[in-house]
Amino acid sequence: MRAPTFQHMPSSTPFWWVAAIATAFVVVGLVSAHHMESAGHWVTGMNNRVVWGVPHVFAVFLIVSASGALNAASIASVFGRETYKPLSRLSALMAITLLAGGLTVLVLDLGRPDRLIVAMTHYNFRSIFAWNIFLYTGFIALVVVYLWMMFEPRMNRFVGRVGTTAFAWRLILTTGTGSIFAFLAAREAFDSAVLAPMFIAMSLSFGTALTLIFSALIFSIRGDGLPTALMLNLRRLLGYFVVAVAFFVMVDHLTRLYGAEHHSMERFILLEGGIYPMLFWIGQILLGTILPVVMLLQRRCNTLAPTLVAASLVLVGAFCQLYVLIIGGQAFPIDIVPGFSETSGFFDGVIAEYQPSLAEFGLGMGGVGLALLTYLIGTRVLAFLPTTGFDSGPSS
Amino acid sequence: MSCKPMKKDESVPLAQHRRTFFTQAAAGVSLMALAPGVRLVELAMANSEDSLPSNDKRWGLLVDTAKCESGCDECVSACNSEHGLSGHGRPETDAQWIRKVDLKDEQTGHELSIPILCQHCEDPPCVDVCPTGASFRRADGIVLVDKHICIGCRYCMMACPFQARSFIHEDLTGQKTHSPRGKGIVESCTLCVHRIDEDQEPACVEACREAGHDALVFGDLEDAAGPLASLSRKTATRELRPDLKLNTGVRYTSF
Amino acid sequence: MRPKVINLERNSIAGLIALCLTLLLSTGDAVADVVTPEVPMGRGAQCVEPIEIMRRDHFEFIKHQRDQTVYHGIRGSKHSLAGCIDCHASKGTEGEFLPINAEGQFCQTCHTYAAVKIDCFTCHATVPD
Numbered sequence: 001m002r003a004p005t006f007q008h009m010p011s012s013t014p015f016w017w018v019a020a021i022a023t024a025f026v027v028v029g030l031v032s033a034h035h036m037e038s039a040g041h042w043v044t045g046m047n048n049r050v051v052w053g054v055p056h057v058f059a060v061f062l063i064v065s066a067s068g069a070l071n072a073a074s075i076a077s078v079f080g081r082e083t084y085k086p087l088s089r090l091s092a093l094m095a096i097t098l099l100a101g102g103l104t105v106l107v108l109d110l111g112r113p114d115r116l117i118v119a120m121t122h123y124n125f126r127s128i129f130a131w132n133i134f135l136y137t138g139f140i141a142l143v144v145v146y147l148w149m150m151f152e153p154r155m156n157r158f159v160g161r162v163g164t165t166a167f168a169w170r171l172i173l174t175t176g177t178g179s180i181f182a183f184l185a186a187r188e189a190f191d192s193a194v195l196a197p198m199f200i201a202m203s204l205s206f207g208t209a210l211t212l213i214f215s216a217l218i219f220s221i222r223g224d225g226l227p228t229a230l231m232l233n234l235r236r237l238l239g240y241f242v243v244a245v246a247f248f249v250m251v252d253h254l255t256r257l258y259g260a261e262h263h264s265m266e267r268f269i270l271l272e273g274g275i276y277p278m279l280f281w282i283g284q285i286l287l288g289t290i291l292p293v294v295m296l297l298q299r300r301c302n303t304l305a306p307t308l309v310a311a312s313l314v315l316v317g318a319f320c321q322l323y324v325l326i327i328g329g330q331a332f333p334i335d336i337v338p339g340f341s342e343t344s345g346f347f348d349g350v351i352a353e354y355q356p357s358l359a360e361f362g363l364g365m366g367g368v369g370l371a372l373l374t375y376l377i378g379t380r381v382l383a384f385l386p387t388t389g390f391d392s393g394p395s396s
Numbered sequence: 397m398s399c400k401p402m403k404k405d406e407s408v409p410l411a412q413h414r415r416t417f418f419t420q421a422a423a424g425v426s427l428m429a430l431a432p433g434v435r436l437v438e439l440a441m442a443n444s445e446d447s448l449p450s451n452d453k454r455w456g457l458l459v460d461t462a463k464c465e466s467g468c469d470e471c472v473s474a475c476n477s478e479h480g481l482s483g484h485g486r487p488e489t490d491a492q493w494i495r496k497v498d499l500k501d502e503q504t505g506h507e508l509s510i511p512i513l514c515q516h517c518e519d520p521p522c523v524d525v526c527p528t529g530a531s532f533r534r535a536d537g538i539v540l541v542d543k544h545i546c547i548g549c550r551y552c553m554m555a556c557p558f559q560a561r562s563f564i565h566e567d568l569t570g571q572k573t574h575s576p577r578g579k580g581i582v583e584s585c586t587l588c589v590h591r592i593d594e595d596q597e598p599a600c601v602e603a604c605r606e607a608g609h610d611a612l613v614f615g616d617l618e619d620a621a622g623p624l625a626s627l628s629r630k631t632a633t634r635e636l637r638p639d640l641k642l643n644t645g646v647r648y649t650s651f
Numbered sequence: 652m653r654p655k656v657i658n659l660e661r662n663s664i665a666g667l668i669a670l671c672l673t674l675l676l677s678t679g680d681a682v683a684d685v686v687t688p689e690v691p692m693g694r695g696a697q698c699v700e701p702i703e704i705m706r707r708d709h710f711e712f713i714k715h716q717r718d719q720t721v722y723h724g725i726r727g728s729k730h731s732l733a734g735c736i737d738c739h740a741s742k743g744t745e746g747e748f749l750p751i752n753a754e755g756q757f758c759q760t761c762h763t764y765a766a767v768k769i770d771c772f773t774c775h776a777t778v779p780d
Contacts, residue, residue, distance in 0.1 A: 111548015111580030
């Protein structure tokens with residue numbers, strides 16, 4: 001297969017429309033962030049029991065997907081699969097822009113975002129958050145170097161080595177993200193080593209789904225479509241990754257169900273918790289796992305449209321999963337005095353109420369908009385797009 | 397980048413000069429920007445070490461739950477007025493440093509009421525997870541938030557097994573001089589550190605005694621002759637969530 | 652073509668150097684028509700440190716002192732923020748203390764002039780006890 005060539009995204013009406021929509025989301029995000037910061041967090045649904053809300057669902061989603069979005073480039077550089085080579089540059093660009101979007105949401109939701117400099121200069125290295133600051137910024141720097149290796153012909157021979165480093169860094173970064181929750185001994189819903197590999201599987205699943213959607217979008221803006229061989233490969237991978245995530249979720253719940261101490265938590269998440277079991281069973285399991293896997297395994301669904309529907313369903317499942325994990329995990333009360341039921345004016349012992357506000361959704365969507373907008377701008381500024389006609393036909 | 401060594405008599409084009417100048421200037425500026433950061437990291441680490449003169453003391457609290465009545469909230473009112481925790485009529489987001497929790501034994505139905513506050517653990521999870529080191533443990537055992545470097549990420553609130561921390565969700569005015577607090581910062585019971593530093597006892601302890609209940613005893617856990625040690629010898633004391641092995645500074649008796 | 656490019660380079664660099672020197676060398680005294688802020692006087696004969704030192708370094712004192720207080724429990728020293736407010740807070744027409752960060756009060760007059768935003772009073776009390 002001859003080496004792919006690359007071009008800039010040509011200016012076109014569809015391009016400017018999509019860019020305008022992305023910009024609108026960014027503006028909404030900034031307005032939401034300003035509202036939250038100037039009035040204070042009381043205007044959001046977050047409170048002293050549910051301290052991380054919808055913005056964090058979006059942020060974790062974007063950060064985890066960013067790691068997985070680099071997969072196409074990794075498969076090309078590290079595992080040598082030629083089919084993925086044309087997508088490498090876009091894959092790396094996606095990884096950077098998704099991470100930037102996620103970090104923006106995270107920083108703008110801080111109680112004191114004006115103290116970002118403090119966060120960059122004071123470190124407590126017992127905190128996984130502190131390590132994550134280096135893992136995230138280091139990842140961006142590394143992927144920039146990775147892109148340089150890809151763009152500069154004289155550096156192409158280093159693509160494999162830098163790609164392998166980026167691959168390893170991705171795994172460490174995603175472990176670090178999962179560890180944010182895994183290390184919390186106080187919270188029954190978290191406090192589990194399985195969250196680290198689960199997050200890696202999630203990154204692969206969400207990242208591949210987003211790769212399919214973003215790539216299809218960018219190619220359709222240019223006027224052609226996602227090449228068949230690539231699409232077939234990606235959809236098969238997506239199927240495997242969705243199953244992998246389901247495996248970890250199942251193992252996690254089965255293990256918890258075995259201990260009597262965890263029964264009330266499990267009953268809350270899986271049965272009696274109102275919105276949480278609904279999001280889990282219908283959103284995460286039915287729409288996010290079973291339906292996509294069935295579609296992705298069916299031969300008659302192996303065209304672009306059903307594939308994109310399956311990818312979108314995976315993303316629906318992703319949001320439901322993160323909502324149940326992050327918010328459900330906080331809504332369930334901490335058992336401060338085991339063996340006793342607790343009641344107080346500080347909402348001890350009761351399921352916490354959480355009504356997400358518009359501003360929180362606005363901020364989250366702002367992050368998505370920022371990721372999309374910078375992705376689009378990137379394709380105009382540098383030659384990320386593979387030129388047409390590199391499709392080598394259906395893969396064996 | 398092909399880096400051929402430059403020969404002395406080779407004339408360097410002006411564009412090259414410009415590039416070199418900007419690269420060097422950028423490098424210089426970046427180094428200058430990094431240097432204070434490095435210094436600040438040193439400072440943060442140096443200050444967090446146990447360099448307090450009084451690290452042979454460990455301040456603690458003993459709660460006698462038998463003397464703690466269900467309807468009574470003297471300790472809570474005292475704390476609120478001492479620190480200016482006026483509330484905004486929004487219980488979900490209003491700060492609470494100490495609260496009364498009504499407990500009911502799930503098997504026997506036996507009821508009691510205890511105050512829950514920051515437990516001032518020896519191995520605090522909140523200190524472990526704080527990315528900037530704002531959540532820290534003073535050498536004399538008091539767990540505090542350095543509100544100057546707290547960025548309001550609320551990770552410590554996720555990590556605390558006792559829900560002891562509160563986040564300030566709105567602009568504040570009229571703060572007490574000895575208890576600075578503001579929007580976007582996380583806070584919790586300071587064991588009235590400003591009083592302890594002046595050799596007084598926490599406001600909650602004083603209020604409980606003045607109300608005639610004497611349920612709260614404050615003292616030095618390391619002092620073998622002190623009230624905490626002598627009471628602990630006479631009656632069984634326990635900490636909350638002993639399974640977490642946090643070795644808390646706040647202990648409870650009579651349950 | 653080439654000589655023109657070199658002249659542009661040299662002129663730009665010269666202009667940049669001239670601008671930098673002008674900014675560096677111009678002091679408040681050198682520029683006669685600049686308005687300097689009218690700072691309300693504090694109580695007592697003098698501040699805890701000489702005025703010139705305070706003007707340049709007061710934030711260093713405050714920052715060092717805050718760590719001394721938070722980490723080492725040292726309170727009531729001469730560099731404490733509460734001490735500043737005690738002396739420098741002014742009273743209004745009814746004898747009540749005015750917030751020290753209000754417009755026209757001690758901190759804001761200089762800080763508005765210097766366009767430096769201060770963060771202290773998000774958390775710290777603005778009037779003495």
